[in-house]
Amino acid sequence: MSDLTTRGSDNSGDQPLPEKPHGILARPEYEGPGALTVADVEHRPRRSDLDPKAARRVERQITLMFLLSMVMVVLFVIAYVSLNSTQTVYIPVLGLIGAQNLALGVTFGAAIFFIGAGAIQWAKKLMPDVEVVQDRHRLASTPDQDAAAAAQYERGKEESGFAAYRILRRTLIGALALFPIPLVVLVRDMWTNTDPALEGLSPAEILSETAWTEGLPIVVDGTYQPIRPEDIPVGGLVSALPENILEIQKEFHNLNERGKSAIILVRMDPGEIRSQQGDGWDYQGILAFSKICTHVGCPIALYEHRTHHLLCPCHQSTFDLADSGNVIFGPAARRMPQLPIGVNEEGFLIARSDFQEPVGPSFWERG
Numbered sequence: 001m002s003d004l005t006t007r008g009s010d011n012s013g014d015q016p017l018p019e020k021p022h023g024i025l026a027r028p029e030y031e032g033p034g035a036l037t038v039a040d041v042e043h044r045p046r047r048s049d050l051d052p053k054a055a056r057r058v059e060r061q062i063t064l065m066f067l068l069s070m071v072m073v074v075l076f077v078i079a080y081v082s083l084n085s086t087q088t089v090y091i092p093v094l095g096l097i098g099a100q101n102l103a104l105g106v107t108f109g110a111a112i113f114f115i116g117a118g119a120i121q122w123a124k125k126l127m128p129d130v131e132v133v134q135d136r137h138r139l140a141s142t143p144d145q146d147a148a149a150a151a152q153y154e155r156g157k158e159e160s161g162f163a164a165y166r167i168l169r170r171t172l173i174g175a176l177a178l179f180p181i182p183l184v185v186l187v188r189d190m191w192t193n194t195d196p197a198l199e200g201l202s203p204a205e206i207l208s209e210t211a212w213t214e215g216l217p218i219v220v221d222g223t224y225q226p227i228r229p230e231d232i233p234v235g236g237l238v239s240a241l242p243e244n245i246l247e248i249q250k251e252f253h254n255l256n257e258r259g260k261s262a263i264i265l266v267r268m269d270p271g272e273i274r275s276q277q278g279d280g281w282d283y284q285g286i287l288a289f290s291k292i293c294t295h296v297g298c299p300i301a302l303y304e305h306r307t308h309h310l311l312c313p314c315h316q317s318t319f320d321l322a323d324s325g326n327v328i329f330g331p332a333a334r335r336m337p338q339l340p341i342g343v344n345e346e347g348f349l350i351a352r353s354d355f356q357e358p359v360g361p362s363f364w365e366r367g
């Protein structure tokens with residue numbers, strides 16, 4: 001039990017506020033070589049140490065933060081249920097963003113923020129404000145020290161007010177209890193499709209069809225300029241998209257096709273290509289592969305041109321682009337899909353068809 005006296009009462013009006021010790025509680029007794037010293041610093045008590053009204057104000061602020069965290073979790077679930085995953089909003093500087101993703105990110109981030117901010121305020125304004133010096137002795141504890149540590153723990157629990165601040169304790173427990181709900185809600189996405197346009201299609205079917213069609217020009221991601229073969233030097237890599245990707249985005253108000261159709265173009269000496277996914281799918285040593293990792297879908301553009309290895313930064317899956325994009329290392333279970341390419345009459349690079357196998361993560365294979 002603490003030997004501290006108590007004062008005041010909590011929000012409910014019948015609970016005493018814990019006494020909050022402040023100042024310097026201990027000084028080192030060891031004065032030999034290497035002894036720690038503590039300068040005599042004037043200790044300034046906080047307002048909440050001296051004024052019970054200030055302490056109550058802080059308590060109310062912290063309670064509000066924990067309550068706001070709970071509200072954010074509820075808004076997260078509402079946003080998940082009510083917003084269509086295909087809707088987009090335009091944010092200046094950032095561009096087109098999925099409305100549901102934006103709402104989920106903001107509400108989940110705010111839920112974490114309010115729990116963290118409330119906990120920090122509690123520690124800074126209401127928990128004991130003392131300087132403590134601890135001597136360092138041998139590491140193993142004696143039974144007496146164990147008992148002292150247990151007693152200290154009990155005392156700390158009491159002094160921190162975890163037992164006394166009933167409303168803070170309950171709202172914190174409430175906020176922490178609701179906190180995992182967004183994670184559970186998101187698990188639903190692992191087996192259900194929320195886009196009505198894709199109703200009834202299996203994941204493999206959805207991932208098998210992209211925006212690429214025969215003769216569609218390939219453009220640079222970002223500038224949307226068509227590419228000539230001579231624009232890509234041997235050893236170079238270009239991130240690219242189908243020419244009509246912006247119209248598709250406008251028409252369907254989503255970024256799904258952009259994600260599925262993203263490719264990288266790499267150029268190597270044709271003599272170094274050991275195999276491809278189809279005969280003559282390159283154009284003069286320029287090969288096109290999906291940009292989306294077949295493990296869990298990270299975009300990849302880390303290319304080591306001397307070995308022709310493509311490395312995924314997420315879990316280090318490595319694909320050999322000179323050998324059909326096969327996996328040579330890491331957790332990916334499937335090769336990187338290749339896109340057959342050629343040039344049109346104007347000399348620009350084009351797709352010769354869509355991908356011949358699903359792009360992106362391979363979770364559907366296990367179903």
Ligand code: FES
Pocket residue numbers: 293294295296297298312313314315316317330331332
């Ligand atoms: S997403 Fe590429 S290795 Fe995991």
